[in-house]
Amino acid sequence: AWRDRYPSLHLHDPVWYNHMPYLPFPETWPVLCPRDKIADWMEFYARALDLNxxxxxxxxxxxxxxxxxxxxxxxxxxxxxxxxxxxxxxxxVVFATGNSSHPRTPKIPGVFGGVQLHSSQYRGGRTFGDKRVVVVGSNNSGFDIVQDLWEQGAKSVTMIQRSPSLVVSTESVLKHGLGPLYRQDAPLHHEEADLVATATPYKMLIPRWIQVSNQMKETDSKLHQGLLEAGYCLDFGPDGTGLFAKSATEGGGFYINMGCAELLIRGDVDIKFATVSRFQNDTVVIKDNYTKKEENIQADVVIYATGFDTMDQWVSELCGQNVANKVGRTWGLGLGKRPKDPGPWEGELRNMWKPTTVDGLWFHGGNLAQSRHYSRFLALQLAARYIELCTPVYGVPKPTEPSNLV
Structure with a gap:
């Protein structure tokens, strides 16, 4: 799957945070690993560990x-x-499908005479070198694609930001977020760092998230000012909790800057905080989210970096809607501050790495660091049941709502 994505794809987390179990990445690897290195490593990893x-x-x-x-x-x-x-x-059965399922593409009235594709179908900007391209979406994939299109010489590139989002620098993530535990000269092994990072209950993490978010704001103040002046709309998460809360509650809604933010700030790429109203042949008609005025953008290509449906959709599709309704939502804390994370408060990520309301059905996902750490505890729970070891379960949460409501 990694090789099928666009060539410029990189991990946005540092290499020291993303080690895989039993076989850490080589010390010579770059801080931000590119697509093909990860693909090569996964193939090698499966062979080296005799995985079926x-x-x-x-x-x-x-x-x-x-x-x-x-x-x-x-x-x-x-x-x-x-x-x-x-x-x-x-x-x-373990659903280890990541936190997403099918590509989510908005239904837009009218007829567009050019090319339309979802970010999952994007294979690089070389074929669009002389095209006018509109990218709908303003998180990691949207920024990556916009930057790649600009570097490959697209005639014009316009990013459509439909809702507020967060942009942070790699510097602030390393300095304030992950750096204290995950860096080249870290005092702890990454597995020890995992225990430190996950030992604090989420309820107690919220004040810490706000503190880290404020520190990152200070580091990124010039970056944020430039983005605001360019027309980008920033969102710092529920109650200002920032990057890590957005990840835990929404599973996204942010961009860790790899250089594209500067393209917006310099005006090399246009940014519109707007919704797409309709198509008219080679025209994308947008409505400004502030003024509500319409504007026409000439385009040959529209790329939807609009994300994916949730993991819940796989459950309803493969197991049936009754099972999906019984399980309820996956991911999120129940903070109740955003539509993607309704209450009630649960205190842990919903249905992840723990028994669910459907016996024998488990869920595994998250970034590489979460997958590394929590896979051990999921495997231990499965092993205990395999050898019929008594494993008390202290309260399987009730589903928050039918999982077909996204």
């Missing part, structure tokens, strides 16, 4: 065969392009 990985596969359905057994139907495409179906049976 089935590629070229698509899960078609996941159902309970009986009270203790799940049945998973998988469609496999062989090297000779022959498609066959295989049925797996297990006591436990």
């Amino acid at each position: 990985v089935q590629t070229q596969s698509r899960v078609m359905a996941v159902h309970k065969q009986d009270e203790r057994t799940w049945e998973v139907r998988v469609q496999i495409t062989d090297v000779d392009r022959v498609v066959r179906t295989k049925t797996l049976r297990a006591k436990h």
Whole structure:
């Protein structure tokens, strides 16, 4: 999957934060790892650890065969392009699909005469070197694509920011956010740092998040001032909790600057805080979020960096809506400050790495650091059940709402 993304894709977290279990990245690696290095490493990792990985596969359905057994139907495409179906049976099923599912593309009235694609289909800006491009979306993927298009010589690039978002510098993330625990000369091994980072309950982390957010604001004051003057609308999270709260409650809504912010500030790329009203042939009609006035943008290409549906959609699609409703939402804390994270307060990330209301159904996701740390505890819970070790569960939360409500 990594090789199928745009060539300029990089991890936005530092290498010391992203080590994988058992095999840390080499010390010679860059701070921000590029796409192909990660793809190479994952292939090597699977071989080195003798992992049973089935590629070229698509899960078609996941159902309970009986009270203790799940049945998973998988469609496999062989090297000779022959498609066959295989049925797996297990006591436990783990959805380790990341925090997202299908690409989310807005429905816009009118007819557009040019090319439209979602960011998941974007393979680089070389083919758009002489085109007028509009990118809808203003988080990590949107910024990455805008920067790549500009570097590849697109005739014009316009970013449409539909809602407020957060931009922070790599410097402030390293200095105030991750640097105290995850850096080249860190006093702790990254696994020890994981324990320190995750030992504090989320309720107690909120004041700390606000403190870190304020420190990052100070470091990034010049960056933020430039973005505001360019027309970008900033959002510092619920109650000013910043980057880490946005990650925990929304699973996104931010950009860690890799150089694109400067393109907006210099005016090399246009930024519009607006919604897309409609298409008219080669024209994208937008409505300014402040003045409510309409503006026409001539375009040959529209790219939707508008994110993905939640992991919950995989549950409803593969297991059925009844199971999805019983499980409820995944991810989020229940802070109740944003539509993506409604209450009630839960205190831990919803349904992640712990028993759910559906016996034998588990969820695993997050960034590489979270996946590294919490995979151990999920594996221990599964191992305990495999050897029939008594494992008391202290209150499985009730689902917050049907998971088809996003």
